[in-house]
Amino acid sequence: MRPLIVKEWRQSHLLVWLGFLLSAMIAVLYLLWLRRYVKTPLDQESLDGACGFLLLIVTGIVILAATAGLFPSEAGRGTLPLLLSLPLSRSRIWLAKVLAGLSLALAASLLTLVPDAVVIPRALREIRFLLYLPDITMWGLLLFSVTLFWATLLRREISVILASVALCGAVLVTEVAGLASGSVLLGYDELLDVSLWAAALSPAFLFASWFTFTRGELLQARRKWWLAVGALAVGIAIVALALTGASRWAYRYQRSEVKVLDSASAPDNAKAAILTTLGSPAPFGRTSENGWTRLPPAHYRAWHRVVVDLDSGREALVLPYSHLGSSEIVAISPDGRCLARRSQTWWGGAGALEVWDLEKHRRIYRGLPEAMRRGLYLDQGVSLGWSPHGEWLMIGPYTYRVPDAGAPAAALYRQALCIMRPDGSALQEMVLDEFREDELAGLPRLRGVSGYGWAADGSALYTLEWGGRILRRPFAGGPAGKVWEPPVPGLALPAGSEWRFHRLSVSPTGRWLAVSASAALPPVEPGLAPVLRASVLIASDGVRVIRLGEQYVRQYLWSQDERVLYIIAAGEEKSLSLLRLQEGKREAAPITLPPGFPFGRGDSVRAFPLKDGGLLLWGKQACVVDARGRAALPSDSRLRDLPTQSGIVTMDSRGRAIVHRDGQLDAADFAAGTITRIYP
Amino acid sequence: MSENGCAIVTESLTKRFGRKLALDQVSARVPRGSIYGLMGPNGAGKTTFVRCLLNLVNPTRGSARVLGHDVVRDSVAVRQRVGHVAALQPLWEWMTVRQFAEFMAGCYPRWSQEAVSGILTRVGIDQGDRLQDLSRGQRALAALAVAIGHEPDLLLLDEALTGLDPISRREVLRSVIDVMHAEGRTVLITGQDIAAMERICDYVGFLIKGRLFWESPLDDLKARVKRIRIEHPGAAPPEVPAGATKVERGARETQFTVTDYSPGLAEPLAGPGRRVEVVDLSLEDIFVDLAQPQLTAAGPAAAPAQV
Numbered sequence: 003m004r005p006l007i008v009k010e011w012r013q014s015h016l017l018v019w020l021g022f023l024l025s026a027m028i029a030v031l032y033l034l035w036l037r038r039y040v041k042t043p044l045d046q047e048s049l050d051g052a053c054g055f056l057l058l059i060v061t062g063i064v065i066l067a068a069t070a071g072l073f074p075s076e077a078g079r080g081t082l083p084l085l086l087s088l089p090l091s092r093s094r095i096w097l098a099k100v101l102a103g104l105s106l107a108l109a110a111s112l113l114t115l116v117p118d119a120v121v122i123p124r125a126l127r128e129i130r131f132l133l134y135l136p137d138i139t140m141w142g143l144l145l146f147s148v149t150l151f152w153a154t155l156l157r158r159e160i161s162v163i164l165a166s167v168a169l170c171g172a173v174l175v176t177e178v179a180g181l182a183s184g185s186v187l188l189g190y191d192e193l194l195d196v197s198l199w200a201a202a203l204s205p206a207f208l209f210a211s212w213f214t215f216t217r218g219e220l221l222q223a224r225r226k227w228w229l230a231v232g233a234l235a236v237g238i239a240i241v242a243l244a245l246t247g248a249s250r251w252a253y254r255y256q257r258s259e260v261k262v263l264d265s266a267s268a269p270d271n272a273k274a275a276i277l278t279t280l281g282s283p284a285p286f287g288r289t290s291e292n293g294w295t296r297l298p299p300a301h302y303r304a305w306h307r308v309v310v311d312l313d314s315g316r317e318a319l320v321l322p323y324s325h326l327g328s329s330e331i332v333a334i335s336p337d338g339r340c341l342a343r344r345s346q347t348w349w350g351g352a353g354a355l356e357v358w359d360l361e362k363h364r365r366i367y368r369g370l371p372e373a374m375r376r377g378l379y380l381d382q383g384v385s386l387g388w389s390p391h392g393e394w395l396m397i398g399p400y401t402y403r404v405p406d407a408g409a410p411a412a413a414l415y416r417q418a419l420c421i422m423r424p425d426g427s428a429l430q431e432m433v434l435d436e437f438r439e440d441e442l443a444g445l446p447r448l449r450g451v452s453g454y455g456w457a458a459d460g461s462a463l464y465t466l467e468w469g470g471r472i473l474r475r476p477f478a479g480g481p482a483g484k485v486w487e488p489p490v491p492g493l494a495l496p497a498g499s500e501w502r503f504h505r506l507s508v509s510p511t512g513r514w515l516a517v518s519a520s521a522a523l524p525p526v527e528p529g530l531a532p533v534l535r536a537s538v539l540i541a542s543d544g545v546r547v548i549r550l551g552e553q554y555v556r557q558y559l560w561s562q563d564e565r566v567l568y569i570i571a572a573g574e575e576k577s578l579s580l581l582r583l584q585e586g587k588r589e590a591a592p593i594t595l596p597p598g599f600p601f602g603r604g605d606s607v608r609a610f611p612l613k614d615g616g617l618l619l620w621g622k623q624a625c626v627v628d629a630r631g632r633a634a635l636p637s638d639s640r641l642r643d644l645p646t647q648s649g650i651v652t653m654d655s656r657g658r659a660i661v662h663r664d665g666q667l668d669a670a671d672f673a674a675g676t677i678t679r680i681y682p
Numbered sequence: 683m684s685e686n687g688c689a690i691v692t693e694s695l696t697k698r699f700g701r702k703l704a705l706d707q708v709s710a711r712v713p714r715g716s717i718y719g720l721m722g723p724n725g726a727g728k729t730t731f732v733r734c735l736l737n738l739v740n741p742t743r744g745s746a747r748v749l750g751h752d753v754v755r756d757s758v759a760v761r762q763r764v765g766h767v768a769a770l771q772p773l774w775e776w777m778t779v780r781q782f783a784e785f786m787a788g789c790y791p792r793w794s795q796e797a798v799s800g801i802l803t804r805v806g807i808d809q810g811d812r813l814q815d816l817s818r819g820q821r822a823l824a825a826l827a828v829a830i831g832h833e834p835d836l837l838l839l840d841e842a843l844t845g846l847d848p849i850s851r852r853e854v855l856r857s858v859i860d861v862m863h864a865e866g867r868t869v870l871i872t873g874q875d876i877a878a879m880e881r882i883c884d885y886v887g888f889l890i891k892g893r894l895f896w897e898s899p900l901d902d903l904k905a906r907v908k909r910i911r912i913e914h915p916g917a918a919p920p921e922v923p924a925g926a927t928k929v930e931r932g933a934r935e936t937q938f939t940v941t942d943y944s945p946g947l948a949e950p951l952a953g954p955g956r957r958v959e960v961v962d963l964s965l966e967d968i969f970v971d972l973a974q975p976q977l978t979a980a981g982p983a984a985a986p987a988q989v
Contacts, residue, residue: 005788013776080772087736088789089761225700 003090003098010102013075014068018106021064021114028056029121046124053122054129058138061111065142068106069149070162072099073215077157092216100150100208107146140201145170147207154211154218155230173200202245206237309334309341309360310667312654315680318360331385334360335392336510338655340424342386342395355386357395357424367426389460390512394421396463399434399451414438417451421477432475434465453505458512458542470502472517488517489547490536495521501536507558509567515540516567518555539567561611566629568617570609582617582631596635599625613657614673620659626672638675689714689836689868690735694744697730704730706892707744712870712885717863719883719900720872721969723977727892728872729768732840736766749835762791765834767825769841769873775814779807783828790832801827801857805850819850826858837862839871843878851875855882880965888969890976900965907968908943909961912936912951920951928971939963939971 032053040046076082085095118125131138149166156162177196213233218226309319319341332343341358357367387396398419416436422429434451453466462476472488490501505518518537525531537550553571560567568582582593599621607621615629624644627633636642644661652660658669660680667681690712697705704727712718722728733739735748737757746753748760773782779802787793802809805823813821826842837858843851859882862869871879879886880900887897896903912920915934922929926938940947943960952958963971 005785008788009774009785012781013774079774081774083733083738083768084771084773086738087761087766088786089758089791090789091758 003094003101006090006095006098007102007105010072010099011106014071014102014106017064017067017071018110018113020067021060021110022116024060024063025057025114026117028053028060029117032122047128050122050124050128053118053125054131057114057118057125058129061114061138061142062145064110064114065107065145066149066163066166068110069103069146070153070159070166072103072150073153074157074159074162078159093212096212096215103150104146107142111142137197140197140204141170143204144173144200144207147204147211148173151207151211151214151230151234154214155227173203202241203238206234206241209237209240210234309358310681311360312660312669312680315667315682317681319358319363321358333386333388333395335388335395335424336390337392339392340366340388340395342388342424344386344397355397357426359424366424369426387454389421389456390458390508390510391460393423393460394456395424396421399454404436419451430477432463432477434475435468455506455508455515456512457508460512464506464508464515466503466506470504470519472503472506488515488519488538488540490519490538490549495534496524499523499534505555505558507560509560509564511564513542513564514560514567515542516550516558516569518558520554537569557609559609559611559617561615561617563615566611566615566617568609568611568627570607582627593627593631593633595619595633596625599623599633599635610653610659611657612653612673616673618653618659618672624659624670624672636672636675640677641670641672641675644670687714688712689716690718690746690748690870692731692734692744692746695731695734695741695746696743697727697734697739698742703892705734705741708889708892708894709744710887710894710897712868714868715863715866716885717859717869717871717883718885718887719876719879720870720887720889721874721876721879722872722889723874723973726889728889729840730892731889732766732768732838732870732872735838736761736764762832763835765829765832765837767822767829767837767839767842769822769844770818771825773813773821773825775812778810778812779816779824780809782813782824783809783831786828786831792833793831794833795831797833798827798831801830804857805853819846822846823850823854826854830858830862834867836868836870839869839873841873843871843873843875851878876966876969877964886965888973890973895976896972903968904962904965906943907939907941907963907972909937909939909963909967909971910943910948910951911959911961913957913959914955916955920953920956923947923951927975939968941972 032049036049036053040049073082076085086092088095090098115126126132145166148169149162152162152165152169156165177199210230210233214226214230218229308317309321310316311318321343332341334341339359339361341360342355343358344355354368356365358364359366385398388394389396396419399417400419401415401417404414404416414436415438417434418431419434420429420431451465451467455464456462457464457474457476462474465473465475467473487501488503495501499521501519501521503517503519505516507516508514509516516537516539519535521534521536523532523534535552535554537553537555539548539550541547550567550569553569555569555571557570558567559570566582599619607619610618610620612618612626617627619625619627619633623635624641625633625635644659654660654669656669656671657673658671658678661668661670661677666679669678669680670676671678688711690710692708692710694707694709695705696703696707706727708727708731710720710731720728720731730739734741734746735753737753737760740754749763751759751763753760774785777785783795783798787795799809802824805820805827807816807820807824807827813824816824822842822845826839830837843854846854855878859869859871863882871883873879884900885898886900886903888895898906909928910926913935914920919931919936922936922938923940925942926940929938930936948958948960
């Protein structure tokens with residue numbers, strides 16, 4: 003084989019200097035001419051970047067030139083029969099050609115880089131050459147393989163070059179289109195994923211080239227083409243199978259090596275499913291020292307969304323995704339039947355909205371609603387929400403600039419949301435607010451809706467508006483909605499004062515609405531204006547109204563049967579004021595936390611309603627409040643020592659706290675005092 | 683002839699290129715140590731036959747063994763022991779003769795540079811010359827010289843004498859083929875320069891329309907194929923024996939060629955007023971007499987003659 007490689011080198015050694023020559027020309031142009039036009043640092047960056055990209059193109063040309071002539075040169079000179087009559091198998095001849103071509107391409111590429119690396123080192127830095135070296139290498143490999151494939155088929159070098167450029171371009175466009183539509187290979191960053199796809203295709207082209215050369219050389223052209231196309235199809239099928247296997251392996255690897263398990267996107271009281279995230283350190287990642295990203299290598303992980311059926315412990319759905327598409331949002335419907343997932347790539351791809359049927363394990367909607375497209379203008383993370391019975395999916399709120407509505411200084415912005423059925427039908431947009439750019443001095447996010455709750459029958463939304471108003475917005479009642487002022491019984495405000503609402507909570511089925519309001523009273527002395535606070539519970543019929551108290555409400559919490567409303571109120575320092583309100587009683591019963599329950603100012607506490615009407619407090623430690631309002635630490639040490647700060651994911655429909663530890667899901671039943679392994 | 687005594691044995695070797703039948707059930711036996719001339723008109727399938735032996739093309743049907751190796755399964759082993767020179771075979775013309783020889787030397791497990799240099803010196807080729815600077819004949823000589831560098835047991839010369847001037851041809855015959863023959867190695871020559879081949883071959887085969895029409899030792903061929911000329915002025919023309927070819931009937935003379943001549947064949951043809959003359963034919967005449975009827979006839983060539 004060695005004589006063949008040496009022969010190729012002797013035959014094509016001038017090509018090695020082609021890249022060097024072109025690169026040197028770029029360097030000379032840069033020094034003598036282009037540099038004169040640099041006036042600002044931005045010009046310099048642009049020029050450096052352009053030179054860098056030019057260098058990559060030259061490298062591609064060099065690879066093409068080094069590979070395109072490997073077989074056509076023999077066919078053109080008529081030396082192919084002489085070559086094939088050597089006492090070497092065709093596989094060895096092919097391999098010798100490949101090795102010679104690879105070494106030529108590599109040497110030519112390195113020589114291409116030399117002049118610019120010396121004269122314009124910033125060019126390489128500007129295109130982050132070292133950072134993208136794996137990608138460049140993988141694309142170079144694809145270019146080499148594709149060119150080799152064509153070189154075994156076509157007789158003229160120029161045909162080989164044109165066909166290779168066309169095919170590589172087609173691969174690039176297909177992959178970018180696939181990426182834009184959300185397909186993911188292994189779930190690392192998108193550029194690397196695309197490059198991996200490209201590199202994965204290379205063996206198929208190499209295989210087709212080898213097969214065609216060893217079986218089809220000196221065959222009639224038509225039979226050779228059939229042979230090549232067949233071999234390529236087989237190669238691609240094998241690659242597809244291998245990729246499927248690799249993807250599965252990646253998932254198994256991640257599941258067996260789970261280091262991170264986070265996210266709690268399932269709603270509380272999840273009926274049957276829970277969303278969790280598995281991730282593990284990537285086998286490789288990229289580090290950056292030039293500003294593209296400063297994430298440490300360990301941050302690069304392959305991820306999957308896993309929806310676990312809490313009843314059976316089975317995986318209802320496994321979805322790979324790229325964690326660097328950090329705006330991925332998921333939401334499970336309250337009935338546990340559907341999962342909505344919205345992904346968006348960091349580089350600005352629009353991504354897509356998907357809705358999966360968790361019972362039938364299939365996707366029932368995939369699309370890019372106009373609302374999401376608009377939402378990309380200002381809000382990267384358009385949230386998703388479900389109506390109480392899962393019949394509506396809400397996308398938003400989001401803000402966008404209304405096209406053709408004034409000069410930039412007075413641009414009109416619109417905040418809106420849209421709702422649709424899970425299958426994508428009945429899509430409609432609801433405008434929440436409109437405002438001009440100059441009204442808010444560039445801070446449009448301060449305007450608009452700060453909270454919302456669904457009406458009991460899912461036909462309307464209560465929205466807590468900027469300025470403290472509450473609007474009831476029926477879907478059929480036009481986009482504006484109606485201002486609805488909840489009554490605050492027993493407290494009359496003096497003239498000039500009005501209630502401003504700042505907390506809104508609708509009970510799980512929408513039967514009750516709890517609001518918290520405050521009103522500034524006339525000042526009793528200059529600079530001292532007392533504030534009146536009120537918390538009110540209103541039935542969905544609007545008739546029954548109960549004033550709950552005057553505390554400043556931090557959080558409302560409903561028991562699963564909606565018969566108890568817990569109010570977590572802002573209290574004194576180092577304490578938590580926790581009130582419990584029984585339906586139909588005005589008086590709130592304060593709950594005293596047990597002495598061992600650590601809680602101080604600044605500490606966060608999460609609370610989850612339990613099945614029996616009680617409440618689970620989840621702070622530094624777990625604390626159970628029973629249906630009669632008595633709080634106590636769990637007697638079982640295993641329950642008491644649960645990793646409360648990071649461990650809880652959600653509560654399931656049986657009132658069990660779902661806890662993750664080391665990649666496993668446990669169900670902690672505080673009523674029964676048991677812990678059960680659910681997953682895996 | 684036993685298979686062991688043969689350098690080349692083919693059994694019903696058939697090669698089809700699409701609709702074109704290039705080789706049609708060729709069963710040939712080339713004895714070891716012989717110089718075998720495979721003759722045939724243009725397009726007869728000679729080059730395809732040689733390419734099949736080197737496994738440059740795969741046979742459609744049938745089999746071929748070269749020096750005991752199956753040409754499909756052991757093609758590398760076959761090519762290690764076989765030298766091959768094709769007519770007008772393009773070479774890597776950017777190479778010098780020395781580079782070409784070095785390249786070929788690297789491809790074979792054994793190599794005798796002395797043999798190559800000896801021939802090149804004898805034919806007056808400077809090893810420092812580039813192949814592109816040599817004349818067509820010199821290039822053929824250089825290829826021939828390099829082809830025996832690995833001391834092959836079988837040399838395949840596919841029209842290799844074509845295009846050589848008489849002096850070069852004689853030099854090739856003297857310095858390559860004679861040496862091979864003297865060392866007991868086998869040479870298979872294809873071509874149309876029958877006169878030259880007649881001088882060196884001891885076995886011949888006629889390949890016509892892809893079929894091996896005749897195969898035998900040259901002496902045997904010449905002994906069996908004779909031209910019979912009968913002068914019969916005023917007498918009745920003789921009965922032409924069955925199987926005679928190239929029959930020419932005249933008022934005073936009848937001629938034909940027989941392929942199974944024996945002294946007893948002429949006796950019944952003689953008679954009152956007739957004079958029978960048995961004419962020895964040159965190889966070229968034999969080829970023309972036997973091949974022409976096959977070429978002019980429609981359809982495939984007749985079944986090959988058994989030796």
